[in-house]
Amino acid sequence: MENRKVLLSARNLVKEFPIGGSRKKPQVVHAVTDVNLDIYEGETLALVGESGCGKSTLGRTLIRLLEPTSGEICFQGNDIVGMKEAQFAAYRRQMQIIFQDPYASLNPRMSVKEIIGEPLTTYGLKDKAELEKRVRQLMGEVGIQQEFYSRYPHQFSGGQRQRIGIARAIALNPRLIICDEPVSALDVSIQSQVLNLLKDLQEQHHLTYLFISHDLSVVKFIADRVCVMFLGMICEVGDTDSLYEKPLHPYTRFLLNAIPKADPRLRSEEKELLSGEIPSPVNPPSGCRFHTRCPYAREVCASQAPPCKEVEGRKVFCHFPLA
DSSP states (O other), X not given: OTTSOEEEEEEEEEEEEEEEEOSSSEEEEEEXXXXXXXXXXTOEEEEEXXXXXXXXXXXXXXXXXXOOSEEEEEETTXXXXXXXXXXXXXXXXXXXXXXXXXXXXXXXTSOHHHHHHHHHHHTTOXXXXXXXXXXXXXXXXXXXXXXXXXXXXXXXXXXXXXXXXXXXXXXXXXXXXXXXXXXXTSOHHHHHHHHHHHHHHHHHHTOEEEEEESOHHHHHHHOSEEEXXXXXXXXXXXXXXXXXXXXXXXXXXXXXXXXXXXXXXXXXXXXXXXXXXXXXXXXXXXXXXXXXXXXXXXXXXXXXXXXXXEETTEEEEOSSOOO
16 A cells, blocks of 8 residues: 555644633644544545544545644645635545535535536536536436436435435545545445445546544445544554454454444453543543553553554554554
8 A cells, every 4th residue: 555646645633623711721622633644546544433533523624624723734745734725726626525414414405406516517617508417427327316307305315315415526526535424324224335336436436535434344344444543643544454353552452342243142252342431632631542541551651642653564553552
């Protein structure tokens, strides 16, 4: 993977949200802290972790739907942080997002033709016949029947709505798509159809995905590499198969232990599960942010942030990686 071309990279990326406090001592939510990450062309990189760990915030910050507090983001070698809107417009069309909730992400007052056609008209496609042809083509690509061209979102099921959202995301032929929990609001029977559609479109259009999810069985199916986050910081990054087979960060192991087992005979196996509350992102622990919940923590874990270690071709942020 290392010799593949980097499409987007983040260096020392920080995103904080002010929530009050006093002038002398303002309070902030530390949503993303000092993240360094590379996304390679044509891959699916999954971003996993518990709810509230900063996955969606990181995804949105990477494409500047949220402005970073500090750090740099390079897209195709160009630093897009602080870029003026007119200059950034050319990059914005190459970075799209598919939202989690297909019920909330589509405007109920717009028909399918308007929803899918909106990015095309925004970026200058004015010819009505050409626009209709392109919208119908996109509908075909995502499996929405042509006779639904003038229908409204409330007339569709959740899976169909998500397909409309996907058609809107690929309308401008982007390079990178942030998939923000794109199947978590759908029935399990529909999830696999949408995941297969995303895989097919990736091949067809040479897309790169950042796939945000808390469902580790979905991630195993779709991702080439996995990035594990805890409380705004990265714990481990590695290729999917080796990370699932042998997690190096204690937090990764706990996450994998929590995956439900389909085989009843395996359910009785004693698995170490995570206990305790997630610390507050307003007042995160010093040192390694996971140390308050980690059974392997030692003194150094509380005082020093763990360095990035290369172990077996993976990056792990832990003072004592699991052997």
